[in-house]
Amino acid sequence: MVADVLGYFSEPAEAFVRRRHHELQSRRLTNDRAFEVIAAELPMRRVAAPQFSLRQLRRIVYG
Numbered sequence: 001m002v003a004d005v006l007g008y009f010s011e012p013a014e015a016f017v018r019r020r021h022h023e024l025q026s027r028r029l030t031n032d033r034a035f036e037v038i039a040a041e042l043p044m045r046r047v048a049a050p051q052f053s054l055r056q057l058r059r060i061v062y063g
Contacts (some may be wrong), residue, residue: 013049
């Protein structure tokens with residue numbers, strides 16, 4: 001179980017953004033709200049990700 005938790009928190013920032021966006025969309029959050037939630041969650045990660053703008057988060061997800 002500890003390995004699973006550590007693996008979850010050591011996920012690269014880009015992979016986290018894509019995964020969380022998909023999860024939040026499946027909960028029917030709008031893109032604007034989903035990206036706000038993701039931006040708020042990123043600094044709480046085990047290894048803080050660089051601060052991404054909302055535009056950068058959109059580029060990670062949509063290319």
